[in-house]
Amino acid sequence: MKAVTYTRYGDPDVLRVADVPTPAPGDQEVLIRVRAAETTKSDCEFRSFRYSVNWFWLPLRIAVGVIRPRRPILGMYFAGEVVSVGGRVTRFAPGDQVFGCTGLRLGAYGEYMVLPESAAIGPKPRNMTFAEAAAVPLGGLNALHFMRRAGVKPGEQVLINGAGGSIGAHAVQIARSMGARVTAVDHGIKEELVRRLGADDFVDYTTGDVTTTNRKFDVIFDMVAGSPYRRLIGMLQPGGRYLHGNPRLSVLLRSVPTTRFTDKTVVVAFAPETREDLATLARMAEAGEIRSIVDRVYPMSEVADAHRRVETEQRLGAVVITVASTPG
Ligand SMILES: NC(=O)c1ccc[n+]([C@@H]2O[C@H](COP(=O)([O-])OP(=O)(O)OC[C@H]3O[C@@H](n4cnc5c(N)ncnc54)[C@H](OP(=O)(O)O)[C@@H]3O)[C@@H](O)[C@H]2O)c1
Known part of the structure; x- marks a missing residue:
């Protein structure tokens, strides 16, 4: 599968589209085909490892990789489709349209990713495109x-x-x-x-x-x-x-x-990211209480430009990359 990868910390040009093995779900995991991922300030901070707040620099660096990034595929917030599920998964089935977050596992800048069934994943708001839904979590x-x-x-x-x-x-x-x-x-x-x-x-x-x-x-x-x-x-x-x-x-x-x-x-505080809150957001989106404002959608091949747009703060709304071949 194709994925945006990075193997060293640095400016947006460290991001590369590469062929990587498609992951396979374990017993209690789901395989998700990612359609869209928000490009966030946090993604840019993970990539550059430059923070405006420094007190958590050391513990985070230890978690993410001291010399180089331990997880080469960035991306925490996504929308996509469940492709297959492990034998003990009960909450999801192939074909479900979902949105959510990966937490520190990252990986949403890849065409496919595996997450535990218990992760903060839930049904995508029905009135949103994949790009709009990726901009919510x-x-x-x-x-x-x-x-x-x-x-x-x-x-x-x-x-x-x-x-x-x-x-x-x-x-x-x-x-x-x-x-x-x-x-x-x-x-x-x-x-x-x-x-x-x-x-x-x-x-x-x-x-x-x-x-x-x-x-x-x-x-x-x-x-x-x-x-x-x-x-x-x-x-x-x-x-x-x-x-x-x-x-x-x-x-x-x-x-x-x-x-x-x-x-x-x-x-x-650091906000916990829970599936219950995700379900609340989906309800609010479907009731018209929250809207998703997407500034620009970039194809995966232009991810460096997407990062630059977030870092230069010219955007009006969320910057999103489309990850799979069919844009949402
Ligand atoms: N606590 C948590 O659980 C948690 C979770 C996720 C992220 N974060 C952190 O929170 C930070 C913000 O997240 P975000 O994704 O919302 O960032 P963001 O999208 O970059 O939003 C920050 C906004 O603040 C504006 N701003 C900058 N300086 C300002 C000032 N002096 N007065 C008023 N507004 C100002 C920026 O505008 P301009 O720069 O265009 O002027 C921008 O619109 C990130 O650094 C991220 O790491 C915390």
């Missing part, structure tokens, strides 16, 4: 986790910092579906996109500073490494919650006294 699972942790209530004021990114764009929609009023902060080129997704107000971080607006929020969800912690905490209402999905070490350390000694709560 990263943003949707992370945003759903953090918005639930925030306990967003109808009428609350929610600020989303980094609202035009994969996770932020889903957070805007999920916060709105929970009845919140959403203020989005991102680059001005993304204003039209996040307003279309439901943001009520927008602040362009390149020309303005939301922390000088005298506004107060019940919830602040932050995906931006290095944002001004003290000033953002100062924008919270009493009982307010600050959630950070991309925290530097200093935020981790300061989160404990803030939560313990003030009336504000700080949550820093």
